[in-house]
Amino acid sequence: MMSSFIVHTIPGSPAARAVMAALIEKDASFRVAGLAPGAHKIEPHLSRHPFGRMPVLEHDDFTLYETQAILRYLERILPSPLLIPEEPREAARMDQVMGISDWYLFQRVNGVIGFHRIVGPRLMGLTPDEAAIAAAMPLAHVVFGELSRLLGDKTCLVSQRVSLADLMVAPHMDFLAQTPEWSALTRGRSNLIEWLGRMNERKCMQLTTWEAVAQLAKAG
Ligand SMILES: N[C@@H](CCC(=O)N[C@@H](CS)C(=O)NCC(=O)O)C(=O)O
Numbered sequence: 001m002m003s004s005f006i007v008h009t010i011p012g013s014p015a016a017r018a019v020m021a022a023l024i025e026k027d028a029s030f031r032v033a034g035l036a037p038g039a040h041k042i043e044p045h046l047s048r049h050p051f052g053r054m055p056v057l058e059h060d061d062f063t064l065y066e067t068q069a070i071l072r073y074l075e076r077i078l079p080s081p082l083l084i085p086e087e088p089r090e091a092a093r094m095d096q097v098m099g100i101s102d103w104y105l106f107q108r109v110n111g112v113i114g115f116h117r118i119v120g121p122r123l124m125g126l127t128p129d130e131a132a133i134a135a136a137m138p139l140a141h142v143v144f145g146e147l148s149r150l151l152g153d154k155t156c157l158v159s160q161r162v163s164l165a166d167l168m169v170a171p172h173m174d175f176l177a178q179t180p181e182w183s184a185l186t187r188g189r190s191n192l193i194e195w196l197g198r199m200n201e202r203k204c205m206q207l208t209t210w211e212a213v214a215q216l217a218k219a220g
Contacts, residue, residue, distance in 0.1 A: 004058075004059060004060050005023060005028060005029070005030035005031070005057065005058070005059055006030065006031050006032075006033050006057070006058040006059075007019055007020055007023075007030055007031070007032050007033065007055050007056075007057055007058075008033045008035060008045065008048060008049075008054060008055060008056040008057075008058070009032065009033075009034070009035060009054040009055045009056075009213070009217075010034070010035045010036070010037055010039075010040060010054060010123075011032075011034060011210055011211075011213040011214040011216075011217050012119065012122075012123070012210040012213070012214075013054050013055060014106070014110065014114075014171035014172045014174075014175055015053075015054065015055055015067040015106070015171070016054050016055035016067075016213070017171035017208045017213070018067055018071065018164075018167045018168045018170075018171055019055050019057060019067060019070050019071065019074075020032075020204075020207075020208045020213070021167045021170070021171070021202075021204035021205060021208055022070075022071050022074050022075075022083060022164065022167050022204075023074065024203055024204040024207055024208070025081065025083060025162065025167070025202075025204050026074060026078040026080065026081070026083075028074075028078055031216075031220065032213060032216040032217045032219075032220075033058075033217070033220070034213075034214070034216075034217025034218070034220075035054065037123045037124070040052050040053060040054055048063055048065065049065045051065075053065070055067065055070065057070045057073070057074075059073075059077075067102075067168065068098055068102065068164075068168075071083075071164045071167070071168070072084075072164075075164065083162065083163050083164050083167065084163060084164060085158060085159050085161070085163055087159070090158050090159045090163075093150065093157075093158040093165070094157075094158045094163045094164060094165045096150075097147070097150060097157050097158060097165035097168075097169060098164060098165050098168055100143065100146060100147070101165070101168045101169050101172065102168075104139060104142070104143045105143050105147075105169065105172050106172055108136060108139050108140075109136055109139060109140045109143050109172070109176070110172040110175055110176055112132055112133065112135075112136040113133050113136050113137075113140065113176060113179055113181050114172070114175040114176055114179065116128040116129050116130075116132055116133050117133070117178070117179040117180075117181075118175060118178060118179065133181065137181065137184075137185075140181065140185055141185065144185045144186065144189055144192065145189070147169065147189075147192060148189035148191055148192050151191050151192060151195055152191065153191065155195075155198065156195070157169060157195070162199075162202070166195075166199060167204065170196060170199040170200075170205060171205075171208075173192070173196050173199075174196065174199075174200065174205065177196060
């Protein structure tokens with residue numbers, strides 16, 4: 001049963017990393033069906049994901065896209081360990097942070113800064129668009145300010161235990177940590193640096209780096 005999870009992704013995708021991190025936290029084995037850059041915009045991938053994005057999870061005869069839907073599905077079928085807090089206000093904070101991740105951190109911060117600094121140069125041979133990066137910085141500061149405030153002095157983003165929010169946010173932050181913008185974004189927000197350090201010590205992050213996922217994709 002457990003070995004029937006397949007994650008379709010181009011290695012490097014932070015959204016796919018969140019899904020693989022959840023599978024690892026839940027001690028489930030999975031296979032990576034690697035996509036070549038561009039293959040996500042054509043068949044057969046468009047039949048799995050009509051929006052031409054990643055990740056897609058296959059579980060036996062069930063195929064699912066949208067990272068939050070996948071994470072919540074995994075939580076329901078693999079409830080141990082719990083990655084959604086039981087306490088209502090912590091659960092609400094988790095939902096809030098996942099919304100911040102989807103709407104602001106992913107699309108308007110990492111999707112711009114991480115794309116122009118890392119993905120574009122590495123996968124498409126593009127030169128970073130400095131104007132686009134500069135234009136993303138004001139909102140990036142709001143996002144980092146909020147994540148730092150919500151984290152406070154806790155171990156994890158919503159409680160003392162890892163939740164889906166940590167698994168969604170950490171892959172984006174690990175990307176941004178490799179950009180020159182990181183030091184300005186984390187100035188006065190050292191709790192975020194310490195939190196990312198703790199996340200990066202976990203097996204779920206160590207086994208899902210870009211290089212590690214590229215190896216998994218090769219192994220099929
Ligand atoms: N709302 C989708 C977004 C997925 C998404 O945009 N993934 C990125 C990679 S992290 C992607 O597919 N980028 C390729 C593209 O937009 O062409 C989700 O949460 O799964």
